[in-house]
Amino acid sequence: MTNMKNKKIKDNNPDSKLELANKIAKQSKKVVNTYAHFEDSLFRIIRSFSSWIDNVLFNQRFSVIVSLGLAILLYVTVNFNSQNSIFGNPLVNAKEVMDVPITARYNSDTFEISGLPTSANITLVGEGSNVNAAVNQKGTIVANLEGLTEGQHVVKLTTEGYGDNITVKVDPTDVVVTLKKKSTGQFDIGYDFINQDKMNSIYSLGTPEFEYSKVNVRASKETLDSIAFIKALIDVTNVDSNFEQEATLVAYDKKGIPVNADIVPNTVKVKVPVTSPNKxxxxxxxxxxxxxxxxxxxxxxxxxxxxxxxxxxxxxxxxxxxxxxxxxxxxxxxxxxxxxxxxxxxxxxxxVNQITMDVKLGEGVTKVIPNVPIYHKNTKYKFTVLNDQAYVDVEIFGTQENIDKVNADDIMVYFDMSGATPGNQEFKLSVEQPVGSLVKYSVAQPTLSVTVLGEADDNTTDESVGTN
Structure with a gap:
């Protein structure tokens, strides 16, 4: 009791309070000095590390090492999130391969197969190195139909050639295929020349001569019925003389689309004559x-x-x-x-593909050639010309020198009776313009009135009206 009282008295003593305050101030100052010293030391360490980094990064002696380190860091960063991550779970690495060919195993001599796709997609699953190795292998998808009979079947697709250390998933897993029994049909051989654009156009191809003219084709009855013709594809690239070759045979339907069938044999020996006819x-x-x-x-x-x-x-x-x-x-x-x-x-x-012409002009002159005889063409009837007109005037135009060379015998005026019917009719008169002539011809009278008789006339030659 006495001690407690003494302590209380001591605590209330002003000198004691001052002493306690001095102790607290000294302790705070000591903490501040310690923190300042620690902070100063930390900054010195950071400045030293930064200076060292600068010396390493920008020093030519360490540039190769720095580049290599950055490359490794970049590679690790990129591949960390990829399917083939070197840090990931090796059992979940996967890579998809598209359009892998499908091979069918069946008796192709007996059956025709339909419904089987030509390719499918696969997914390779396993360790990264194993998956990468499998991608570069020439694996295949297999549809095993051995032992199956004619009809429709559901077939599971499997794979080969990718190794045993990965898992391969096929999409689709199953396919529905149909097997049909084959029969044999016989067809004549036709032909097509291919690559004619690669042959000099001055040459002409003659009729091919085949070793045999018919060929056997094996396929299902439905396929055989769809075949319209068999053609030998004869390649004429750069040919300039008679040649022989083994031409590939292809079956086509009536639309010209190739038909998948077994042609036995699938080639034919052919001889083709090549000439260069000209004139x-x-x-x-x-x-x-x-x-x-x-x-x-x-x-x-x-x-x-x-x-x-x-x-x-x-x-x-x-x-x-x-x-x-x-x-x-x-x-x-x-x-x-x-x-x-x-x-x-x-x-x-x-x-020659083009010519140069030297054209000379002169003053045009008009001249009338009288009494040019009128001819008729394509008639199967007898007829009479109204007013017994058998001649007509023709007007010609050209230079004086050229028209002086023309006479009535050089001019052909006619009318065409190919559409004639019995009765009175008018026919258009035409004048034949000689090819290459430098003189223009025109008929003064455009039409001729004719009575067509109902009696047939065996004479269909072109004759003057005056001789009818």
Missing amino acids: TVPIVVETVGDVPNGKAIQSITMDHESVTIYASESVLSKINEVGVSLDASTLTKDSNVLRPITLPTGVKSSS
Whole structure:
């Protein structure tokens, strides 16, 4: 009791309180000094580390090591979140491979298969290194139909060639396929020339000669019924003489779409003759339009008078000339004109593709040629011409020198009776413009009145009205 009282008295002593306050102040000052010392030391450490980092990063001796370290850090960072992460669980790494081919195992001599896709997708699962190795392997998907009979079947797809240390998942897992028994049909062999654009156009291909003309085809009855023809595909790339080759045979349906069938054998030996038929024919200028300002063409001189054309014999037999068109309405003075040669249908190429014409002009003159006989064409009836008209006047226009060369015998005026019916009718009179002529012809009288008789006439040749 006495001690407690003494303590209380002591606590209430002002000197004691002052002493306690001094102790607390000294302790606080000591803490502040300690913290300041620690802070100063920490800053010195940070400044030293920063200076060291600067010396390493920007020192040429350490640049290779720094680059390598950064590359490794970047690689680890990128691959940390990938499916093949070197830090991830090796059992969950996966990679998808698209469009892996499917191989069917079945008796192809007996059955035809349908419904099987050509490819499927797979997913490779396993350790990263194993998955990467499997991706580069030439694996395949297998549809095993061995032992199955004709009809529809559900087949599980499996894989081969990816190794045993990974798991392979196939999408789709199962497929529905149909097996149909094959039968044999016989077809004639046709042909198609391929790559004709790679052959010089001056050459012509003859009729191929095959080692045999028919071929056997094995397929289901449905497929055989869809086949319209079998063609040998004959490659004519760069051919310039007779040649032989083994041509591939392909089956087609009526729309020209290839049909999947077994052609036995699938090639045929063929011989093809190659020729270069040609013919040299004159070049004729065909003028259209009229020369302005009352002028006419006096003469046309060409740098080539003829051209050699290349085509089949049947085409060449029908061609006696080739034309070049000249628009007279564009001529205002003597001119040199470059124009392309117009090749007839069926002509593949020519020795000359264009010609240069030296065109001379002169003053145009008009002249009338009287009493030109009228001819009729394509008639199967007898007829009479009203007023017994058998002749007509023809007006010609050209330079004086050119029209002086024309007489009535050079002009053909006619009317076409191909659409005639019995009774009175009017037919249009036409005048034949000679090819290459520099003189223009026109008929003064545009029509002719004719009475067509009902009696048939066996005479269908072109004759003058005066001889009817």
